Amino acid sequence: MARLPDKSSRFVLISVFLFCTTFLFLDFKFNTFKPVQNFYSSSSLFIKIFSKEYIFVPIYLFLTSNFDTQKVKEENMILKAELNEQLIINYILSNKNIPNQNAISEKFDSENSSFIVIPSRVVDFDANLYFCCDKHRMILSSDNNIEIESFKVVINKEGIIGQTLKLNKNFFEVILLSDKKHNIPIENKNDFYCEAKGLGLPQKIFCDVDLTLWEDNFEEEQKFFTSGLGGIFPSGIEIGQIHEKQELSTKELRLIINLNANPLSSNFFGVLQ
DSSP, X not given: OOOOOOHHHHHHHHHXXXXXXXXXXXXXXXXXXXHHHHHHHHHHHHHHHHHIIIIIHHHHHHHHHHHHHHHHHHHHHHHHHHHHHHHHHHHXXXXXXXXXXXXXXXXXXXXXXXXXXXXXXXXXOOHHHHHHSSOOEEEEEETTOOOOOSSOEEEETTEEEEEEEEOXXXXXXXXXXXSTTOEEEEXXXXXXXXXXXXXXXXXXXXXXXXXXXSOOOOOTTOEXXXXXXXXXXXXXOEEEEEEEEEEEETTEEEEEEEESOOXXXXXXXXXXX
């Protein structure tokens, strides 16, 4: 059986009912609490406007601005990569002595071509070491995650910069032409051949000439080309020009050759695979 409230509980309920009824009557009859309602409404509206204008909108603009900035950066990187890629293609097409040039012109990095140019990017390159010391190396990674073999020619938009040295599946080292441990067979238009060595200075290689075997008909800015000997570098590609002649003795001359390709000109390279 349900238990009825005692007298004290009934009194409390009746008192609360009368109190609330009185408030409702006063508000209905005289608008007693209208100012409170107005204050509540205006406060709510102020909070909504303030939150929107000074909290939510700035946060939204900040997030969208960061997103748009990141998107623009990504688009610029894509366009820059495409430009560098096109510059490498133009370089290849301008050198008719590069093997299978027609296949390259039809499709860059074609699977049906026997000669593929693999786009690659710089992973690590110590520019301070490049300028101060005689060890000139960089680490690259192929864009297409293609495994790169050793002793492959590496070019940028200006020409040949060096050759590959295998590290692992994802990354490979490039020894630059200017590295003191690198050699490259070159020739000039006068049928002079030599094994040029890296000078250990940026964009510099050298050839020592035995004047008992060759006449001194070398001039500054005289061009040198890859000879194709050794089986690594294709023949007939312009490599650089004579920068300086140094007389080592009455019978020996040193030719300092300034290389065409600067490895610092971009972060984008091509590997002739």
